[in-house]
Amino acid sequence: MTSYDAIIIGTGQAGPPLARRLAASGMAVAVVERGRFGGTCVNTGCTPTKTLVASAYAAHLARRGADYGFDTGGEVKVDMKRVKARQDYVVGLSTRGVERSLRAQENCRVYQGHARFVSPRELAVGSEILSAERIFINVGGRAAVPDIPGLGDIGYFINSSMMNVDFLPRHLLVLGGSYIGLEFGQMYRRFGSEVTIVEIGPRLTPREDADVSDAIAGFLAREGIALRLNATCVSVSRRGGDVVMRVDCRDGAPEIAGSHLLIATGRRPNTDDLGLEHAGVALDRRGFITVDDELRTNVPGIWALGDCNGKGAFTHTSWNDFEIVAANLLDNGHRRVSDRIPAYALYTDPPLGRAGMTEAEIRRSGRRALVARIAMEDVSRAFEKGETEGFMKILVDADTKEILGASFLGTSGDEAIHCVLDTMYARAPYTVLQRAMHIHPTVAEFIPTMLDDLAPLAEPALQG
Numbered sequence: 313m314t315s316y317d318a319i320i321i322g323t324g325q326a327g328p329p330l331a332r333r334l335a336a337s338g339m340a341v342a343v344v345e346r347g348r349f350g351g352t353c354v355n356t357g358c359t360p361t362k363t364l365v366a367s368a369y370a371a372h373l374a375r376r377g378a379d380y381g382f383d384t385g386g387e388v389k390v391d392m393k394r395v396k397a398r399q400d401y402v403v404g405l406s407t408r409g410v411e412r413s414l415r416a417q418e419n420c421r422v423y424q425g426h427a428r429f430v431s432p433r434e435l436a437v438g439s440e441i442l443s444a445e446r447i448f449i450n451v452g453g454r455a456a457v458p459d460i461p462g463l464g465d466i467g468y469f470i471n472s473s474m475m476n477v478d479f480l481p482r483h484l485l486v487l488g489g490s491y492i493g494l495e496f497g498q499m500y501r502r503f504g505s506e507v508t509i510v511e512i513g514p515r516l517t518p519r520e521d522a523d524v525s526d527a528i529a530g531f532l533a534r535e536g537i538a539l540r541l542n543a544t545c546v547s548v549s550r551r552g553g554d555v556v557m558r559v560d561c562r563d564g565a566p567e568i569a570g571s572h573l574l575i576a577t578g579r580r581p582n583t584d585d586l587g588l589e590h591a592g593v594a595l596d597r598r599g600f601i602t603v604d605d606e607l608r609t610n611v612p613g614i615w616a617l618g619d620c621n622g623k624g625a626f627t628h629t630s631w632n633d634f635e636i637v638a639a640n641l642l643d644n645g646h647r648r649v650s651d652r653i654p655a656y657a658l659y660t661d662p663p664l665g666r667a668g669m670t671e672a673e674i675r676r677s678g679r680r681a682l683v684a685r686i687a688m689e690d691v692s693r694a695f696e697k698g699e700t701e702g703f704m705k706i707l708v709d710a711d712t713k714e715i716l717g718a719s720f721l722g723t724s725g726d727e728a729i730h731c732v733l734d735t736m737y738a739r740a741p742y743t744v745l746q747r748a749m750h751i752h753p754t755v756a757e758f759i760p761t762m763l764d765d766l767a768p769l770a771e772p773a774l775q776g
């Protein structure tokens with residue numbers, strides 16, 4: 313048995329920086345990784361998808377050459393082998409960077425293998441037993457694949473296997489109309505595939521406001537993506553070379569055929585093969601590790617960070633988990649998960665930047681609110697770029713003047729949203745942002761102008 317001061321399981325977004333901080337503080341640290349260094353974000357999540365989104369965007373702009381005054385001299389064809397090579401290059405830099413930084417770190421030993429608890433203080437990794445007084449779980453999650461009759465027999469993709477695709481699917485069926493499904497759906501349409509997105513609910517991105525969902529559905533449909541809403545996949549089979557999905561639906565055909573199928577119906581935590589029962593670590597009913605506001609599990613000396621604790625599902629939430637744990641352990645801090653404001657982006661083109669509550673959540677809260685909205689076609693920078701899809705919306709509390717939330721669906725919406733987010737963190741009234749002088753021409757310059765037009769949120773509550 314080898315003893316350490318701290319063991320970290322998983323090299324996602326929280327584990328590596330925490331390992332470096334603990335080791336730099338003088339602790340003897342072990343890091344265990346069973347797969348590729350950097351976890352989901354680096355290998356099968358943010359990094360490869362945003363790299364692919366960039367290729368898809370370039371192809372899209374090239375096809376729109378006439379709008380900008382140039383000619384590409386023929387049909388724009390995407391070479392998927394080169395697109396994948398670019399993705400592999402970017403991912404390779406990132407994953408090697410994570411591995412190198414851990415191996416080079418003084419006081420830190422890296423183990424490659426699957427870690428399982430054998431007691432609250434001990435882990436088995438292969439034939440070795442490692443022990444520590446402090447154990448940090450950063451095991452992340454994986455695609456949740458629904459139990460659909462026929463699925464096991466036909467062959468399908470999930471986010472991780474999509475990263476190996478170096479050919480153009482003739483017709484990609486995407487099951488799931490939320491963030492992952494929409495990003496893949498739009499990029500493959502732009503690469504040249506036919507794409508059909510099948511969503512069980514009445515609209516895409518069901519957690520967003522209906523006006524946001526409708527605008528996203530509008531620009532995806534205008535790019536030629538077929539959307540099947542209110543469609544429940546009841547079975548799948550192979551017919552000839554095709555995947556055939558049978559759907560329970562009110563509108564449209566009961567069968568949808570395509571050449572390939574991507575399952576994008578959500579994520580599940582990697583907590584089922586971790587031996588947590590030997591440590592007594594509690595899980596919730598969906599398998600997420602139960603943690604308190606400082607990310608401590610029910611077992612003293614064991615923390616859970618990142619997607620596996622169910623407190624966030626993003627790279628930035630996992631990184632923020634690291635910051636909370638490191639500050640509280642090493643800097644005498646009092647940081648809490650509940651201090652953070654929900655924020656994320658959807659990387660369709662245009663992207664959606666989100667901060668705080670949605671309009672539907674604000675209506676449900678019963679607060680008196682004011683709202684301001686501007687169409688991207690009225691934003692000069694968007695107009696100049698020829699990218700006028702979408703709108704920006706900000707909601708503020710009518711009594712306290714604090715900003716409650718914002719949805720920026722438009723070019724640079726993922727960046728401009730940070731003006732709102734930082735004002736919210738400062739707990740400053742919206743008037744601070746309203747009076748700020750922003751730079752022309754930017755998307756963010758319209759935020760102060762929008763705030764001049766705040767109006768009461770109309771009754772009655774229509775969204776839900």
Ligand SMILES: Cc1cc2nc3c(=O)[nH]c(=O)nc-3n(C[C@H](O)[C@H](O)[C@H](O)COP(=O)(O)OP(=O)(O)OC[C@H]3O[C@@H](n4cnc5c(N)ncnc54)[C@H](O)[C@@H]3O)c2cc1C
Pocket residue numbers: 321322323324325326327344345346347348349350351352353354356357358361425426427428450451452453471492582585586617618619620624625626627628629630659
């Ligand atoms: C397609 C896709 C796109 C995404 N895009 C974005 C985006 O644009 N922005 C964003 O913020 N988020 C995005 N996400 C989410 C983001 O990738 C995750 O939230 C992020 O990676 C945080 O993960 P984590 O730190 O919890 O662990 P992970 O990154 O999942 O890493 C966990 C690590 O633990 C290892 N591991 C698991 N079990 C064991 C074990 N028993 N022993 C040893 N090692 C183990 C795994 O091999 C893995 O390396 C995306 C996700 C997907 C799937």
